[in-house]
Amino acid sequence: xLYYKFSDYLVKTYHEKVYKxxxxxxxxxxxxxxxxxxxxxxxxxxxxxGFETLSPDIPVQEQLRRNISYISExxxxxxxxxxxxxxxxxxxxxxxxxxxxxxxxIDDVVALYVSTRPxxxxxxxxxxxxxxxxxxxxxxVVEIGLxxxxxxxxxxxxxxxxxxxxxxxxxxxxxxxxxTCAHMITDIPMDSIYDxxxxxxxxxxxxxxxxxxxxxxxxKDTKLGRWYSKGLFKPLDIGEFIERTITFLEYLSKDIVxxxxxxRAPEDRCLxxxxxxxxxxxxxxxxxxxxxxxxxQGKKAQxx
Numbered sequence: 001x002l003y004y005k006f007s008d009y010l011v012k013t014y015h016e017k018v019y020k021x022x023x024x025x026x027x028x029x030x031x032x033x034x035x036x037x038x039x040x041x042x043x044x045x046x047x048x049x050g051f052e053t054l055s056p057d058i059p060v061q062e063q064l065r066r067n068i069s070y071i072s073e074x075x076x077x078x079x080x081x082x083x084x085x086x087x088x089x090x091x092x093x094x095x096x097x098x099x100x101x102x103x104x105x106i107d108d109v110v111a112l113y114v115s116t117r118p119x120x121x122x123x124x125x126x127x128x129x130x131x132x133x134x135x136x137x138x139x140x141v142v143e144i145g146l147x148x149x150x151x152x153x154x155x156x157x158x159x160x161x162x163x164x165x166x167x168x169x170x171x172x173x174x175x176x177x178x179x180t181c182a183h184m185i186t187d188i189p190m191d192s193i194y195d196x197x198x199x200x201x202x203x204x205x206x207x208x209x210x211x212x213x214x215x216x217x218x219x220k221d222t223k224l225g226r227w228y229s230k231g232l233f234k235p236l237d238i239g240e241f242i243e244r245t246i247t248f249l250e251y252l253s254k255d256i257v258x259x260x261x262x263x264r265a266p267e268d269r270c271l272x273x274x275x276x277x278x279x280x281x282x283x284x285x286x287x288x289x290x291x292x293x294x295x296x297q298g299k300k301a302q303x304x
Contacts, residue, residue, distance in 0.1 A: 002290045003249050003297035006210070009257040013139075014110050020081040021067045025100050026056040029087045030120060036160040042223040043157065043216065045269060056086070060103035068108070083113040090116040090125045098128045101140075105132065111139040113181070118144050118169040119161040126176040133178065141210065142173050143181040149199040153190045158223070163202075170206045181210035181259060186248050187241040188216055189234065196244050200251035204301055211256055213248070214263035215241060215282075217273040225271050238275040242286050246295055254298030261286055 010018040032040040054063045064082055071077050082104035090097060104112055114129065121142065133140040146166045148154055154162065166182075173180050182203050186196055203211060216235060218228045227233035236244075245261055264279045274282060290296060 001254075001296065002287055003258050003261075004254065004256065006257055006259045009210075014079050016079060017075075017077060018079045018081055018110060019071050019075065019077045020083050020113070021064055021071065022083050022085045023060055023063055023104060024054055024056040024058075024086045025060065025084060025089065025092070027087050027089060027092045029117070030091060031117070031158070031160040032087075036119075037158060039158055039223065041157055041159055042227075043219065045219040045222055060100055061106060064104060064106060064109065079108055079110050081111045081113055082109050083115070085115055088117050088120050089114045090120045090122070094124050094128060097125060098132070101128065101132050102136075105136045105138055109138065111141060113141045113143055115143040115145070115183075117161060118146065118166040121169040121173065123172065123176075126173060126178065129178055130176045139179070141179040141181055142169075143183060143210075143212065144169055144173075145183045146199075147183060147185045147214075148188055148191050148195060149202050150191055150195045153188055153195070156190050157188070167202075167206065170208060174207065179209040181212055182208045183212045183214060184248070185214045185216050186244045187236045189236055193244060193247060196248050197251045200248045201302065203256065204251070204253035208256060210259050211252065212259040213245060213261050215274055217263065217265045218271045219265065219269050220271055228271055235272055238277065238282070241275075242282070242289060245286055246290055246293075249290075249297040250295055250300045252297055253301050254296075256297075258297070 007017070029040065030036045032038065054066065060082075064080070068080055071080070084100070101112055101114070112132075121144070129140045129142070132138065144166060147157065147159065149163055151162055170180050170182075184199055218224050218235070224233060249258070262274065262279050262282050265273050267273065
Protein backbone atom coordinates (compact mmCIF):
# COMPACT_ATOMS: atom_id res chain seq x y z
CA UNK A 1 0.00 0.00 0.00
CA LEU A 2 1.48 3.33 -1.07
CA TYR A 3 -0.59 5.32 1.40
CA TYR A 4 -3.77 4.97 3.44
CA LYS A 5 -6.37 6.36 1.07
CA PHE A 6 -9.53 8.00 2.39
CA SER A 7 -11.66 5.90 0.05
CA ASP A 8 -10.21 2.71 1.56
CA TYR A 9 -10.85 3.98 5.08
CA LEU A 10 -14.48 4.80 4.26
CA VAL A 11 -15.19 1.37 2.77
CA LYS A 12 -13.47 -0.31 5.73
CA THR A 13 -15.50 1.77 8.21
CA TYR A 14 -18.90 1.98 6.52
CA HIS A 15 -18.70 -1.08 4.20
CA GLU A 16 -19.42 0.87 1.01
CA LYS A 17 -18.57 4.08 -0.82
CA VAL A 18 -19.33 7.25 1.12
CA TYR A 19 -19.63 10.69 -0.50
CA LYS A 20 -18.61 13.91 1.23
CA UNK A 21 -21.19 16.67 0.84
CA UNK A 22 -20.08 20.29 1.52
CA UNK A 23 -22.26 22.38 3.82
CA UNK A 24 -22.10 26.17 4.05
CA UNK A 25 -23.24 27.88 7.26
CA UNK A 26 -23.38 31.64 7.97
CA UNK A 27 -20.16 31.98 9.96
CA UNK A 28 -17.08 34.12 9.45
CA UNK A 29 -13.52 33.99 10.73
CA UNK A 30 -11.82 35.82 13.63
CA UNK A 31 -8.85 36.37 11.35
CA UNK A 32 -11.04 38.49 9.05
CA UNK A 33 -13.51 40.31 11.30
CA UNK A 34 -10.93 42.18 13.37
CA UNK A 35 -10.87 39.87 16.38
CA UNK A 36 -7.41 38.62 15.43
CA UNK A 37 -6.89 40.43 12.14
CA UNK A 38 -8.95 42.09 9.43
CA UNK A 39 -6.78 40.84 6.57
CA UNK A 40 -7.20 37.06 6.85
CA UNK A 41 -4.68 34.51 5.65
CA UNK A 42 -2.75 35.83 2.66
CA UNK A 43 -4.07 33.01 0.44
CA UNK A 44 -7.73 33.04 1.52
CA UNK A 45 -10.42 34.43 -0.78
CA UNK A 46 -13.68 36.11 0.16
CA UNK A 47 -15.58 32.82 0.05
CA UNK A 48 -13.21 31.08 2.47
CA UNK A 49 -12.76 27.50 1.27
CA GLY A 50 -16.31 27.01 0.03
CA PHE A 51 -15.91 26.97 -3.74
CA GLU A 52 -18.41 24.15 -4.21
CA THR A 53 -20.98 25.02 -1.56
CA LEU A 54 -24.53 26.29 -1.79
CA SER A 55 -25.58 29.60 -0.25
CA PRO A 56 -25.37 29.77 3.58
CA ASP A 57 -28.87 31.27 3.46
CA ILE A 58 -30.23 27.82 2.59
CA PRO A 59 -30.90 25.72 5.72
CA VAL A 60 -28.35 22.96 6.38
CA GLN A 61 -30.86 20.15 5.92
CA GLU A 62 -32.05 21.57 2.61
CA GLN A 63 -28.47 21.93 1.34
CA LEU A 64 -27.85 18.28 2.15
CA ARG A 65 -31.09 17.07 0.59
CA ARG A 66 -30.40 18.95 -2.65
CA ASN A 67 -26.84 17.64 -2.94
CA ILE A 68 -27.76 14.12 -1.88
CA SER A 69 -30.52 14.02 -4.47
CA TYR A 70 -28.01 14.91 -7.19
CA ILE A 71 -25.21 12.61 -5.96
CA SER A 72 -27.48 9.63 -5.36
CA GLU A 73 -28.94 9.88 -8.84
CA UNK A 74 -25.58 10.36 -10.57
CA UNK A 75 -23.44 7.92 -8.55
CA UNK A 76 -26.08 5.69 -6.90
CA UNK A 77 -24.63 6.64 -3.52
CA UNK A 78 -26.29 5.56 -0.29
CA UNK A 79 -24.12 6.99 2.51
CA UNK A 80 -22.78 10.49 3.03
CA UNK A 81 -20.59 12.76 5.14
CA UNK A 82 -21.85 16.27 5.89
CA UNK A 83 -18.78 18.49 5.65
CA UNK A 84 -19.04 21.88 7.37
CA UNK A 85 -16.40 23.38 5.14
CA UNK A 86 -16.44 27.14 4.92
CA UNK A 87 -14.57 29.62 7.14
CA UNK A 88 -14.53 28.66 10.86
CA UNK A 89 -17.47 26.42 11.74
CA UNK A 90 -17.10 26.83 15.51
CA UNK A 91 -17.03 30.64 15.27
CA UNK A 92 -20.67 31.21 16.15
CA UNK A 93 -22.81 31.01 19.33
CA UNK A 94 -22.71 27.52 20.82
CA UNK A 95 -26.48 26.98 20.64
CA UNK A 96 -26.46 27.94 16.98
CA UNK A 97 -23.55 25.58 16.34
CA UNK A 98 -25.45 22.72 17.99
CA UNK A 99 -28.50 23.41 15.84
CA UNK A 100 -26.43 23.44 12.62
CA UNK A 101 -24.99 20.02 13.46
CA UNK A 102 -28.34 18.54 14.48
CA UNK A 103 -29.85 19.66 11.17
CA UNK A 104 -27.22 17.52 9.42
CA UNK A 105 -28.14 14.35 11.31
CA ILE A 106 -30.49 12.88 8.72
CA ASP A 107 -30.95 9.44 7.20
CA ASP A 108 -27.89 8.07 5.39
CA VAL A 109 -25.51 10.72 6.83
CA VAL A 110 -22.95 8.59 8.69
CA ALA A 111 -20.54 11.32 9.78
CA LEU A 112 -20.13 15.04 10.28
CA TYR A 113 -16.79 16.66 9.44
CA VAL A 114 -16.36 20.08 11.04
CA SER A 115 -13.66 22.50 9.83
CA THR A 116 -12.22 25.09 12.18
CA ARG A 117 -9.14 26.94 13.35
CA PRO A 118 -6.95 25.58 16.17
CA UNK A 119 -7.63 28.69 18.26
CA UNK A 120 -11.44 28.42 17.89
CA UNK A 121 -12.09 25.08 19.56
CA UNK A 122 -13.31 25.80 23.08
CA UNK A 123 -14.42 22.91 25.30
CA UNK A 124 -18.06 23.97 24.96
CA UNK A 125 -18.00 23.14 21.25
CA UNK A 126 -16.14 19.89 21.86
CA UNK A 127 -18.81 18.91 24.40
CA UNK A 128 -21.55 19.60 21.85
CA UNK A 129 -19.85 17.45 19.22
CA UNK A 130 -19.25 14.62 21.70
CA UNK A 131 -22.87 14.76 22.86
CA UNK A 132 -24.19 14.53 19.29
CA UNK A 133 -21.74 11.79 18.36
CA UNK A 134 -22.72 9.68 21.36
CA UNK A 135 -26.47 10.28 21.25
CA UNK A 136 -27.22 10.45 17.53
CA UNK A 137 -25.17 7.51 16.24
CA UNK A 138 -23.02 9.63 13.93
CA UNK A 139 -19.24 9.96 13.76
CA UNK A 140 -17.70 13.42 14.11
CA VAL A 141 -14.26 14.43 12.82
CA VAL A 142 -12.79 17.85 13.59
CA GLU A 143 -10.79 19.23 10.64
CA ILE A 144 -8.20 21.69 11.93
CA GLY A 145 -6.24 24.05 9.70
CA LEU A 146 -2.51 23.99 10.43
CA UNK A 147 -0.77 24.34 7.02
CA UNK A 148 2.79 24.60 8.42
CA UNK A 149 4.66 23.65 11.60
CA UNK A 150 7.00 26.63 11.27
CA UNK A 151 5.78 29.53 13.41
CA UNK A 152 7.69 32.01 11.25
CA UNK A 153 5.84 30.71 8.18
CA UNK A 154 2.50 30.89 9.99
CA UNK A 155 3.24 34.53 10.78
CA UNK A 156 4.10 35.31 7.14
CA UNK A 157 0.89 33.61 6.04
CA UNK A 158 -0.95 35.76 8.61
CA UNK A 159 -2.57 32.66 10.06
CA UNK A 160 -3.06 34.29 13.47
CA UNK A 161 -2.31 31.14 15.47
CA UNK A 162 0.75 29.14 16.54
CA UNK A 163 1.86 25.52 16.58
CA UNK A 164 1.05 25.42 20.28
CA UNK A 165 -2.57 26.33 19.52
CA UNK A 166 -2.78 23.39 17.13
CA UNK A 167 -1.22 20.91 19.56
CA UNK A 168 -3.60 22.05 22.29
CA UNK A 169 -6.67 21.74 20.04
CA UNK A 170 -5.79 18.19 18.95
CA UNK A 171 -5.07 17.00 22.48
CA UNK A 172 -8.35 18.41 23.80
CA UNK A 173 -10.38 16.98 20.91
CA UNK A 174 -8.89 13.55 21.60
CA UNK A 175 -9.75 13.93 25.30
CA UNK A 176 -13.38 14.36 24.27
CA UNK A 177 -13.26 11.24 22.10
CA UNK A 178 -13.32 13.02 18.75
CA UNK A 179 -11.25 12.17 15.69
CA THR A 180 -9.12 14.89 14.12
CA CYS A 181 -7.93 15.78 10.63
CA ALA A 182 -5.05 18.21 10.03
CA HIS A 183 -4.83 20.41 6.94
CA MET A 184 -1.29 20.81 5.58
CA ILE A 185 0.22 22.69 2.62
CA THR A 186 3.32 20.80 1.50
CA ASP A 187 4.68 23.32 -1.02
CA ILE A 188 4.92 26.58 0.93
CA PRO A 189 8.11 28.26 -0.39
CA MET A 190 8.87 29.75 3.04
CA ASP A 191 9.10 26.22 4.44
CA SER A 192 12.01 23.87 3.88
CA ILE A 193 11.86 20.12 3.34
CA TYR A 194 12.82 19.80 7.00
CA ASP A 195 9.66 21.68 7.99
CA UNK A 196 7.65 19.20 5.90
CA UNK A 197 9.33 16.29 7.68
CA UNK A 198 8.77 17.89 11.08
CA UNK A 199 5.11 18.34 10.19
CA UNK A 200 4.72 14.62 9.49
CA UNK A 201 6.51 13.76 12.71
CA UNK A 202 4.37 16.11 14.78
CA UNK A 203 1.09 14.78 13.38
CA UNK A 204 2.27 11.21 13.97
CA UNK A 205 3.31 11.95 17.55
CA UNK A 206 -0.03 13.62 18.30
CA UNK A 207 -1.95 10.67 16.86
CA UNK A 208 -3.93 12.77 14.38
CA UNK A 209 -6.40 10.46 12.63
CA UNK A 210 -6.48 12.00 9.15
CA UNK A 211 -4.54 14.47 7.02
CA UNK A 212 -5.70 16.60 4.13
CA UNK A 213 -2.82 17.87 1.98
CA UNK A 214 -3.16 21.01 -0.10
CA UNK A 215 -1.12 22.57 -2.86
CA UNK A 216 -0.65 26.32 -2.61
CA UNK A 217 -2.96 27.89 -5.19
CA UNK A 218 -3.03 31.66 -5.66
CA UNK A 219 -6.38 33.44 -5.86
CA LYS A 220 -7.19 36.79 -7.39
CA ASP A 221 -7.97 39.62 -4.97
CA THR A 222 -5.80 38.21 -2.17
CA LYS A 223 -2.59 39.52 -0.67
CA LEU A 224 -0.73 36.52 -2.05
CA GLY A 225 -2.26 37.22 -5.46
CA ARG A 226 -0.98 40.80 -5.38
CA TRP A 227 2.52 39.60 -4.45
CA TYR A 228 2.42 37.06 -7.29
CA SER A 229 1.25 39.64 -9.85
CA LYS A 230 4.09 41.97 -8.87
CA GLY A 231 6.69 39.22 -9.09
CA LEU A 232 7.25 39.22 -5.33
CA PHE A 233 6.22 35.61 -4.83
CA LYS A 234 7.22 32.52 -6.79
CA PRO A 235 5.59 29.10 -6.24
CA LEU A 236 7.72 25.98 -6.06
CA ASP A 237 7.89 23.92 -9.24
CA ILE A 238 5.80 20.79 -9.65
CA GLY A 239 8.75 18.44 -9.17
CA GLU A 240 9.48 19.96 -5.77
CA PHE A 241 5.82 19.66 -4.77
CA ILE A 242 5.78 15.97 -5.70
CA GLU A 243 9.02 15.26 -3.84
CA ARG A 244 7.87 17.11 -0.73
CA THR A 245 4.53 15.33 -0.70
CA ILE A 246 6.17 11.90 -0.98
CA THR A 247 8.67 12.78 1.76
CA PHE A 248 5.81 13.95 3.98
CA LEU A 249 4.10 10.58 3.50
CA GLU A 250 7.30 8.66 4.26
CA TYR A 251 7.64 10.32 7.66
CA LEU A 252 3.94 10.06 8.48
CA SER A 253 2.51 7.18 10.52
CA LYS A 254 1.03 4.49 8.28
CA ASP A 255 -2.14 4.55 10.40
CA ILE A 256 -3.08 8.13 9.46
CA VAL A 257 -5.73 8.36 6.75
CA UNK A 258 -4.89 10.59 3.76
CA UNK A 259 -8.02 12.46 2.72
CA UNK A 260 -6.25 13.86 -0.33
CA UNK A 261 -2.79 14.75 -1.66
CA UNK A 262 -3.58 17.95 -3.54
CA UNK A 263 -6.22 20.68 -3.52
CA ARG A 264 -7.99 22.43 -6.36
CA ALA A 265 -9.75 25.71 -7.02
CA PRO A 266 -11.88 27.17 -9.86
CA GLU A 267 -9.82 28.45 -12.80
CA ASP A 268 -11.69 31.75 -13.06
CA ARG A 269 -10.69 32.65 -9.49
CA CYS A 270 -7.03 31.65 -9.79
CA LEU A 271 -3.82 33.28 -10.88
CA UNK A 272 -1.98 30.02 -10.26
CA UNK A 273 -3.26 26.53 -9.49
CA UNK A 274 -1.53 23.17 -9.77
CA UNK A 275 0.84 24.20 -12.58
CA UNK A 276 -2.08 24.19 -15.06
CA UNK A 277 -2.26 20.42 -14.66
CA UNK A 278 -5.25 18.29 -13.69
CA UNK A 279 -5.11 17.28 -10.03
CA UNK A 280 -5.56 13.60 -10.87
CA UNK A 281 -2.57 13.67 -13.24
CA UNK A 282 -0.41 15.04 -10.43
CA UNK A 283 -1.67 12.31 -8.09
CA UNK A 284 -0.79 9.74 -10.77
CA UNK A 285 2.74 11.19 -10.96
CA UNK A 286 3.11 11.03 -7.20
CA UNK A 287 1.99 7.41 -7.09
CA UNK A 288 4.14 6.39 -10.06
CA UNK A 289 7.26 7.92 -8.48
CA UNK A 290 6.51 6.17 -5.19
CA UNK A 291 6.20 2.82 -6.96
CA UNK A 292 9.42 3.26 -8.96
CA UNK A 293 11.43 4.33 -5.90
CA UNK A 294 9.84 1.91 -3.44
CA UNK A 295 8.57 4.70 -1.22
CA UNK A 296 5.43 4.50 0.88
CA GLN A 297 3.65 6.07 3.82
CA GLY A 298 5.36 5.34 7.12
CA LYS A 299 8.62 4.06 5.58
CA LYS A 300 10.66 6.48 7.70
CA ALA A 301 8.16 7.10 10.47
CA GLN A 302 9.34 6.79 14.06
CA UNK A 303 5.81 6.60 15.44
CA UNK A 304 3.52 3.96 13.96
